[in-house]
Amino acid sequence: MASVLSQLMGQWIDVQGLLIFLCVLLLVKHLRDVQSKNMPPGPFPLPIIGNLINIGFRDPLGSFQRIAERYGDVSTLYMGNQPCIMLTGYESFKEAFVEQADIFTDRPHFPVNDKLTKGKGLFMSNGHMWRQQRRFALATLKYFGVGKKTLENFILQECCCLCDSVQTEQGLPFDPQCLVTSAVANIISGLVFGHRFEYDDHQFHLMQKYVDDMLQLPISNWGRLYNQFPALMSLLPGQHQTAFAGMYKLQPLLQEEFRKHKEERDPSNPRDYIDCYLDEIEKCKDSEAEFTEENLMYCVVDLFGAGTETSSTTLRWALLFMVKYPDVQEKVQSEIDQVIGQTRQLQMDDRTNLPYTYAVIHEIQRFANIITFTPPRVANKDTTVRGQLIPKGVMVLPLLKTILQDKNEYSTPYEFNPAHFLDENGMFLKKDTFIPFSIGKRMCPGEQLARMELFLFFTSLMQRFTFLPLDGQTLSLKGSISVSSGPEPFQICAVPR
Template sequence: MLSFFELLLLLLSCLFTLKYLKVIWVTRRLPPGPIPFPVIGNLWTLSFKLHPETLKKLAESYGSIYTVWLGETPLVVLNGYKAVKDGIVSHSEVLSGRPVASFLRDLLRGRGIVMANGHMWKQQRRFGLMTLRNLGLGKSVLESQIQEEARCMADLFTAKKGEPFDPSLILDHAVTNVISAVVYGHRFSIDDVTFKELINCNHCIVENIGSTWARMYDAFPWLMKHIPGPHQAAFRHMNYLNQYTKKEIEIHKQTRLSEEPQDVIDYYLAQIEKSKNEVDSTFNEENLMSVITDLFGAGSETTSTSLLWALLYMVAYPDIQHKVHKELDIVFDGSKLYYEDRKHLPYTNAVIHEILRYGNIAAVGIPRTCIKDFKVRNYSLQKDTMVLANLDSVLYDPQYWKTPNQFNPQNFLDSDGNFLMNEAFMPFSAGSRVCLGEQLARTELFIFFGTLMRSFSFHLPEGVTEVNTKYVYKMTLQPHPYKICAVPR
């Protein structure tokens, strides 16, 4: 007769076998992919990370649309411009959902804009777009704030007197102050302890989202949320951001003038009052905190990382830096840079776009889910199936770029030197989940980069002869820490 432990072991073995057979059965209706292992699926094959290079290699074996398994959850991956367009662009509304069980969803509590779904997401996103416009996005009001931060940034670079320094903190400071003015209504001093802690929280969260622990959490959320590990630090840092935002909200309640909203918090508090009697309203203080942390996190980390890549590439490719200097010198005589000026600076504009393409910080983006059954290519995907657009494979698609694997501004220039947009340019993703802050990021990048290039020549510190342009994989693709010299022109 079997003992209790033998019986338990037999039951568990049967359970695992049945669950694995279920996975194998489900694979029959999904796009092809590597055979999943019991329990962990293809996590071992993926090295427990959604690394863009790994995803591209799998596409070589299984095609532009294939399936990998995060534990017992299938993830359909789209590779290359055509597959991504067929998915998130042609079926934009259908692929507008977010996974309901994932590390990022739990971290952001499924509220706000980034990880919300359905009516809540639509209402919060619409508010975000409207409020950014009200606060001057695309107008001189917000542009003047960016110009002022660019001036302060240039002053901090000048203070280094041509000596080697790490530009990351100064770039973080400039970019963070823009989004801080938008959401909180004020800026920070570069020595402010709170500012440094907010930046540290953002960096930690980004690092955790791209980690092995996060992929384990995606596969086994019921387990990982209860066990210790580095992933728990992300929740502590997110709590700090939420607590800071909560304090800002309380201050705004006491000091705001309802007829003259100054920032996102003011506008949102007014919206809560306006819609308090609407049955389907999702405007409340919990969503307010989530919207603010979404905007603050996304609006600081990504743009500052792009600027880090920009300066690194200028040092790595001095001939390109020289051409940017030459164009700026010909067109401008000391006046302020405006986003509209990009039309008169085709080469500089092409360089900025190439930085976004080649630097490619978003890498694979955030998974989406089908809100209903639909067909992509010849594959029928059921409601709630997770789909991931490998943006890296779009930005490096050899069918759409002159030199996909080289940093080359000619990817955005025609034979006459005029700026030429490429349809495969998707660093901000695409479709209904396209980055909410794309316009703000584009404006900041142009003004910050243009200001620095007009003011300085960048080169390596004395004795340093090689530039490391390889990336560090986190949630975003980031350059290795480096130092440069900024010599006033």
Template sequence: MDVIWILLGLLLILSSMQYMKIQKIAALLPPGPTPLPFIGNLFTIKFHLNHWKLMKLSKIYGNIMTIWIGQTPLIVLNGFESIRDCLISNAEKVSERPTTPFFMYYAEERGIIMATGQNWKLQRRLGITIMRNLGMGKKVLEWRIKEEARYLLDVFLSTEGSAFDPKDCVTNAVSNVVTAISFGHKFSYKDELFHRIIDSSNVVGAFFGTTWGQLYDAFPRIMHHLPGPHQTAFKHLQFLKKYLLQEIRQHQQNPSDEPQDFVDYYLQQISKARDDPSSTIDEDNLIQILVDFVLAGFETVTSTIRWGLLYMAFYQDIQVKTQKEIDEFVESTENLQYEDRLKMPYTNAVIHEMQRFSNVVPTGLTRLCTTDIELHEYSIKKGSIILANLASANLDPKQWKFPNTFNPSNFLDEEGNFQANEAFVPFSAGNRICMGEQMARTELFIFFTSLLKTFSFHLPQGVTEINMDGILGTTFLPYPYQICALPR
């Protein structure tokens, strides 16, 4: 018994010391809920950085507040003004990534999404150059997307108007665009390997934003040795890297005279840098870039289209108005071009509203402050970790006419012309804005417009209500649903 009391006493002393230490640090940070020893605010946020919860907390503590993940404080930004003043006005000073435990396991500071310093700048610059060579912003990219859109339309047509869940076929189409650009070939929708790649990317991508993800980052030394979903995520990540290495080997064994895909172009650059021992243009970075492409390119566009089809089935008046405009300017899906959006303001507004209202990526990935900055009334110190609640900008009542409802008028002026809004940040903002933004925009326009040109979407007979709450992980997904695609 004496031993137990001694241990309890030591635990109380350690907890008290930890509490005082945290309080001393917290006094120098923006306000936030009181952190507990060792676990911080994990109970307060219910072990999840929920964008809705963060917006509620901001009403108490302000748009710049501190949330503790274990013993690590996060400076959380809410509202467009705070996000703009930090990520855009101080773009260079907050362009690095913190080396959190799971992100270190995920990328080891390689690739683009989680790379830092000169390696990140080099990989991003090279990646953008290669994507331009592959047709980013050009007709060749549109041709690839339109080709996949034709397959998608055939799948929808095969349902013959009966109720079905569009998730799998939309996922297949979007994923095939990414694989075609990344390593030069597509998959059959029935290919088991293709579905394993998609499943693995979903598991790894979803893990970032889960309760287990927060626990792993808070207690990595303990969690690394315990069973749980984090171990499953690790296995799927290793599968993806192993598969992508096989793709690279096949390219090396069968080189093309002219580069055809991202792997071809990057291997070409590796060859040029072979005599430079300090070069980071290497196979390890290439593998990680491909992992980044798969994780970022599969889920986000897929989920936005799924939300969009659900909105169209529910808001019939908006669907009819969109189709009327599409019919006026698009003779057939074969003639559809991305530049058509410029003469179709309502359709363009609907697609933007799909992104704004669904908030598929509700919070950006964390940033690292590389020098002291002044942010409103607070001094944010070098080394601070910053998290932007992007959903709070997309739903900011100061910035939108109808912030909490699905309404294309949020992107239209009084004359019905398309009107951009700087508070629209689905691709994040600043130096870390999504590298694939142009490709995603093109995919959304061509896939969505092709679908609405060809079909009218309705809820199944007898269904009058749908669950719009969504499933929150790293991304914000719609609950599984069924719709009817009726040929027009």
């Protein structure tokens, strides 16, 4: 019996030794493979899972920033077995996206985005189709008044609707998210659909929910898992399935809008983006530009989502900061009272006479930093940034947060401080490195619209209301992890002035 046990133990030790030897062999091969790629510096990736442990699930955005601080403006991370290069710092952004703009215009391939949009639309498409769709969108938005007085008046009308709705809360506690989101969504709705929606419109809220689910998925843990294991995740329930289902439910709502536009439109007098796009479908002879009704649907989703998400999230942070920092709110209101008063409707031209208010809006954008990462890119050929190799086809992650918290640009980068945008005479101080909308050919096409919305909505609310916390309440400044980092749900009181 003893001899049998001894023989079995010997066999087990042999098997165990063989397994250890194979693991060491694989680890050595993995190490050589990583080193042979001559990638920029970064934490050592483990086989299969890459730098998943370094990034984690609890605080991935903080992990990215700590990695950037340790390894520099150009560093490498592995998402599973796939390397990606993280860019931080204004000079890196400028060198890549401005000086080498034509090399960094493409988006990487993601299974989750292919599932949602089939590689179409405005923001995740590539090549000739993307260039033509973006050109058309910019020209159409400009045609309908972006940056002009006509759109300013439309936004001011919506400001009145928002303020009237806030007034109905009668100074009692309320969550501003629904009202603010609906007000901002109505601006892009006017440009895209040609009409606004009432704030209690059920279909309006359904559209917002479906688009929001789609926007949140790519950066969520569910989206990350789907990108790593698409075949497996397609069989499993989860947030990804909710987003996919939302896209299918959204399609008939948009198709009904298209149907109405076809029936009512006058080609000689287009009313909105959809009318112009339907005209372009008929006129365009360039099949590779893909002006089709299917692409129209994805472009509308992109415009509606992006045109709502960033501005509404920034405005919710604005209200939260004003409650959290009442001395700033008081200074803003004092300046508004001196320049505009409490009865005259403001105008965009008032901006130059409201330097403190304008500085506060910029500091809200900087401190909230709602877009930690701008959407990823890939280089279309081997190149270098800051002296580091960027191989063709490797995903590039642009980390915007470090630019908005640059210690060389901002005296108190981790504090809310409007003085960051004021000179010694109290006048507004423009900073070239302030790029919340990114830079280059892929920068946000709605920057002008967003700037106008933020100024008019914020100043209108400050003119009419004082925002206060609930008695005994301590408001959190913790942000959510999503495509744009918004505040956690909160309630405040809006007291008429």
